[in-house]
Every structure is written in C-alpha cells, then in structure tokens.
Amino acid sequence: MKLFKFLIIFGIVLFPGIKGCNHTNKSNIVKLDCSSFSRFTKVPGTPNIKLVSSRCSNDYQFKKEVVKSALDVFVNEYSESFDVSESLVWENLRDLKIEVSIIPRTVHAAFDINGNFLEDQVAVNGLAFSQDHIWVEIKTSQIWSSALIHELVHVIIWRQNKVHGDPDHEGEKFSGWTQKHTKLIKRVNNILLEAEI
Ligand SMILES: [Zn+2]
Numbered sequence: 001m002k003l004f005k006f007l008i009i010f011g012i013v014l015f016p017g018i019k020g021c022n023h024t025n026k027s028n029i030v031k032l033d034c035s036s037f038s039r040f041t042k043v044p045g046t047p048n049i050k051l052v053s054s055r056c057s058n059d060y061q062f063k064k065e066v067v068k069s070a071l072d073v074f075v076n077e078y079s080e081s082f083d084v085s086e087s088l089v090w091e092n093l094r095d096l097k098i099e100v101s102i103i104p105r106t107v108h109a110a111f112d113i114n115g116n117f118l119e120d121q122v123a124v125n126g127l128a129f130s131q132d133h134i135w136v137e138i139k140t141s142q143i144w145s146s147a148l149i150h151e152l153v154h155v156i157i158w159r160q161n162k163v164h165g166d167p168d169h170e171g172e173k174f175s176g177w178t179q180k181h182t183k184l185i186k187r188v189n190n191i192l193l194e195a196e197i
Contacts (some may be wrong), residue, residue: 026064027141027197032059033159039182047094054101058139061100062146068141071195074152077188081180091100092156099135099150115171126151131158144192149185153177 032039035054041064043049049071053061071093079086110122125137126147134151157176158165166176 028143029060029138029141030061030063031038031103033057034051043071043098046071046092049093049096049098052097052099054099054103054135060102062138062143065141066197067098067148069195070148070192071152073191073197074149074188075190077184079165081184089156092159093152095132095153097133097135101135102138104137105135111168111171111173113169113174114191115168117168128154128158128167131155131162131165133149142192143197144189149188149192151184159179 022131031053034053034054038054039056041051042062043051045068045146049067051061051067053059053066075086075089075093078084078089079118081144104123105127105196106121106123107127108117108121109117110124112118118134125139126146128151132155134155136146136148136151154165161176164174164176166174168174169177170179170182
C-alpha cells in the first residue's frame with residue numbers, strides 16, 4: 001500500500017516534467033499574404049512601435065501580441081539591470097520600425113560580439129539600419145531564437161549617444177556596449193524560451 005502511494009505521488013510529480021519537455025512547439029509566427037494582411041502593423045500597447053514585413057508573400061511575420069510580450073520582458077529586465085524607469089525604456093523604443101523576414105541576409109562586413117571584424121558575405125540574423133529601423137530574421141517559430149533582443153540593445157545605445165549603435169559590441173573601437181548588455185540579452189532570451197515566446 002505504501003509503495004502504491006509512493007508510485008502515485010511520483011507519477012504526479014513526474015508528469016509535469018514530461019509535459020514540460022514539449023515546450024518550443026508553440027508557433028508565434030504567421031504566414032504572410034498581403035491581400036489579407038497589411039505589411040505594416042502596430043504593436044499594441046507600445047509607443048508606436050511598428051512591425052514591417054520585408055516581403056508580401058512566401059514570407060512570415062511574428063504575431064504582434066507575442067512581440068508585445070517579448071518587449072514587455074525586455075523593458076522590465078532592462079529597467080532593473082540599468083536602474084532606469086520602464087517608461088524611459090519604452091520612450092527609448094518609441095516609433096521603432098521592426099522589419100521581419102524568414103529570408104536570411106548577408107552583409108559585406110560586420111563585427112562579432114567580441115568586436116572582431118568579419119569581411120566578405122557575412123551571414124547576419126539581425127541588423128540595426130538606424131536608430132529607428134531594425135531587421136530581424138525569423139530563425140524558428142519563436143522570438144527567443146531571433147536577434148530581436150540583441151537589436152533592441154543596439155537601438156537603445158544608438159538613441160543614447162545619437163551617433164552609432166556600437167556596431168562592434170564588446171570591442172573597443174566603439175563605446176556603449178558592455179558585458180552587462182550581453183548578459184541582459186541572454187537572460188531575456190532565456191525567459192522568452194521558458195515562456196514559449
Ligand atoms: Zn549586433
């Protein structure tokens with residue numbers, strides 16, 4: 001009888017764990033068809049942050065409500081890490097245009113996260129074109145695997161110093177990006193992964 005009870009308890013404890021292994025199946029993307037879906041969408045509940053699709057067909061976009069959830073996590077974590085109010089972080093993202101596509105891009109040159117300069121058809125999964133316009137590649141059906149959070153950090157640095165978004169990250173040629181920024185990105189993406197965002 002005691003053994004039976006143990007097995008029941010063990011079963012109850014074990015099952016949520018098994019179920020938990022299924023996460024990453026939730027899809028947060030939608031297939032595009034501009035006849036029924038606008039290329040431009042406002043992200044609800046944000047200071048005029050817009051989602052833009054690179055193409056009109058044979059492409060995908062993140063669901064706008066899910067982008068809002070990802071931004072909420074980013075703003076909250078940034079605010080705590082850098083000891084600034086959440087409203088100031090939102091203000092630093094005002095009017096941002098987030099372009100999204102499943103089609104990869106290459107650039108002639110780029111810096112890696114350590115500041116090393118890479119040349120010749122460098123594959124990138126995100127770009128900060130300006131302080132108002134970023135591009136993010138859809139890597140899976142969830143946002144945590146994309147460069148969205150990384151590009152948001154470029155935007156905030158760019159809007160703070162007005163001149164550049166610190167393209168060499170932790171490198172020494174440009175200033176702004178610190179280890180703290182890199183850690184913040186990892187932490188936010190882990191939260192998004194756990195939340196299936
Ligand atoms: Zn970067």
